[in-house]
Amino acid sequence: MPSGNLRPWREVVMPHHDVATGQYQQAEFAADLHQVWRDEAEDEYGKPEEFFRRTFLTEGLRDLLLTASRRLRVEGGDPIVQLQTNFGGGKTHSLIALYHLAAGYEPATLPGVEEMLAEVGLGAPPEAKRVVLVGQMIDPGKPHEKPDGTAVQTLWGELAWQLGGPAGYAMVESADKARTNPGDTLNRLLGAYAPCLILIDEWVAYARQLYGRDDLPAGTFDTQMTFAQAVSDAAKNVKNAMLVVSIPASDIEVGGEAGREALERLSNVIFRQEASWKPASAEEGFEIVRRRLFEDVPAE
Numbered sequence: 264m265p266s267g268n269l270r271p272w273r274e275v276v277m278p279h280h281d282v283a284t285g286q287y288q289q290a291e292f293a294a295d296l297h298q299v300w301r302d303e304a305e306d307e308y309g310k311p312e313e314f315f316r317r318t319f320l321t322e323g324l325r326d327l328l329l330t331a332s333r334r335l336r337v338e339g340g341d342p343i344v345q346l347q348t349n350f351g352g353g354k355t356h357s358l359i360a361l362y363h364l365a366a367g368y369e370p371a372t373l374p375g376v377e378e379m380l381a382e383v384g385l386g387a388p389p390e391a392k393r394v395v396l397v398g399q400m401i402d403p404g405k406p407h408e409k410p411d412g413t414a415v416q417t418l419w420g421e422l423a424w425q426l427g428g429p430a431g432y433a434m435v436e437s438a439d440k441a442r443t444n445p446g447d448t449l450n451r452l453l454g455a456y457a458p459c460l461i462l463i464d465e466w467v468a469y470a471r472q473l474y475g476r477d478d479l480p481a482g483t484f485d486t487q488m489t490f491a492q493a494v495s496d497a498a499k500n501v502k503n504a505m506l507v508v509s510i511p512a513s514d515i516e517v518g519g520e521a522g523r524e525a526l527e528r529l530s531n532v533i534f535r536q537e538a539s540w541k542p543a544s545a546e547e548g549f550e551i552v553r554r555r556l557f558e559d560v561p562a563e
Contacts, residue, residue, distance in 0.1 A: 294355040296464050299362060300395040311363040315373040324357055325379055327507075331361050332380065332388040334505045335458040342498045343533065346509040354509040358462045361507060365391040365460045391458040391503075394425040398469030403481030416480040418469070419445050419490055426456040442482035444489040449497035458503040461494070467510055467517060467525045474521035484525075491532045508533060 298304040334340030346354040367390025370377035406414040420439030424432040438445035473484040498506035
């Protein structure tokens, strides 16, 4: 049965995507964090109000959003969270929810968020600097020129530029150009631009491309793992910084020897200190699909 304020089934329709007639386009409902960050996503994902209106807040997602709210408000909250499920398990959807939550919108404009915060007596999370790193969308084989002319080579260079533009990048410029880990500089970087939220999707997909190579602008595989340790430590040290990383759970997504080595090393470096995340249960899956595919219309 429907829950909350949603209307009975006879009043629910699919306005744009007709599954029965074969007009439903699966790609339109595939979450893409990179597109959201570039402001190129469909409204279902790119517009915060529409996203939360179409999102069922599972127990795991609620816990994740509350953890981020507490962390960014310096009221507790885990500094590092790992999202790991099989493909389609909600990792990217959860990252998008965090991205919108930290954008500084009034909770009353995000369906379900104000009530969620009120239930635990928590204030609105502040607007935070948001970093989005999507592994398969970043080419480690060439520098990336930014609109201001900054040429970024490494993942830490990209992180710094997203946090602070040219001034942020200047803090790690020497390490970026030398392809070496910036180390303690990351503490100062995150501290300078906190509150901040760092979202890394498909890190394994990025790191495995460095395996066995020492000639790429992005640096070596070993240096990438050293950076993973340094950025996780910085997220712990800066009280209103948070690092959220998604990793694959299936062999298909991991991708061969390089992927397995990347997953194992990242797990050893970061995920021994992360908080757990609970994916949606089978019971919650029904409501998730219904919110994504169906839309309420007035009874009249």
